[in-house]
Amino acid sequence: MFTNTLKTGVLLAGMGGLIVAVAGILGGGSSASLTIGVVLALVMVGGSYWFSDKLALKAGGARPITREQAPEFYDMIARLAERADLPMPTVAIADNPQPNAFATGRNPNHAVVCATQGLLSSLSRDEVEGVMAHELMHVKHRDILIGSVAAAIATAISYMAQMAMFSQMFGGRDRRDSNPVAMLAVAILAPVAATLIQMAVSRSREYEADRGAAELIGTGEPLASALEKIEVLAKQRPMAVQPAQASMYIHNPLAEARSSQGGPNMSKMFSTHPPTAERIRRLREMNPSPIV
Known part of the structure; x- marks a missing residue:
């Protein structure tokens, strides 16, 4: 139905917006973390897609x-x-x-x-x-392509989050414009949000x-x-x-056994x-x- 197709498009667009937002927050406005994360994700997920x-x-x-x-x-x-x-x-x-x-x-x-x-x-x-x-x-x-795109974005966000956490642990504290608590929260929550959207797409x-x-x-x-x-x-x-x-x-x-009537x-x-x-x-x- 058109509703499901529209929902998928909205979810993928949401993932795209999320990766840009996360890159801006964790990268301090720089595109370096975004570029590295996307390249790594494309290499990993792209290879899996091509030889799926x-x-x-x-x-x-x-x-x-x-x-x-x-x-x-x-x-x-x-x-x-x-x-x-x-x-x-x-x-x-x-x-x-x-x-x-x-x-x-x-x-x-x-x-x-x-x-x-x-x-x-x-x-x-x-x-x-x-x-x-x-x-x-x-x-x-x-759907194999759609799933691969969603996986690539989620993987890129996870990589950016990991790089941001390492940055904070090894030298990131010297940046005056950074908020360590906020960056740590984003680094933890962003991959979770990306995974939730990826699962919703699936x-x-x-x-x-x-x-x-x-x-x-x-x-x-x-x-x-x-x-x-x-x-x-x-x-x-x-x-x-x-x-x-x-x-x-x-x-x-x-999947583990679960009641189909559960809340x-x-x-x-x-x-x-x-x-x-x-x-x-x-x-x-x-x-x-x-x-x-």
Whole structure:
């Protein structure tokens, strides 16, 4: 929906404004800390973005497959990609019992969509289709790029904050125009604020991929049903995933069990994924009558 796209734009703009403000405060009006922080962030996050497909496959223990190895699954992806007006992505399967899936790649021409063996064996065909439609929407919306931009800004802010703290500790006290307490507060709070915005961007893109998947297959019920099963089975079948890779999956493989009926929880603000119950509710509101 346009609301989610607008929200993402506002959040990214907010991160851009935050990095300029932090650079001005911590850099004392100088652009040196901003330049160093941005360069370091671009090198680190840019490399991860450019090689995201190879890194994700290796981290997830996944292997690319051919049509001959899994014809039904491969053909499903081909039909969905054609319907979404996308190039055929690389299709992969990870030998993991937890039902989950991810998409990665620097652009639609270098995309990878991957399902775990647990997803293929535990969910119905329609549910698998809903999940993979969601992953293809990440590719179509270029969410890997959006996430990388948000990560680069957050990383740059963290580097600037660290440099400012070192500066205060080793010689920064000689600056007459600086306020050590204020700079320390900004150095501590700025990375937290950047992380909160980065996580909000990620959650917004998950909602948008859910919406796009429901539109692609004509109903939100298969994905809603799939998320219900994944939520339960993911707690029973742990997955060894690096925290940095967890945000790629349709359901956070590292998420701890929490009540879907619980009240406000600060941990939700630092989560890369929206509450599963809320995702299911929104999907079913798009099509209240389940398809049998």
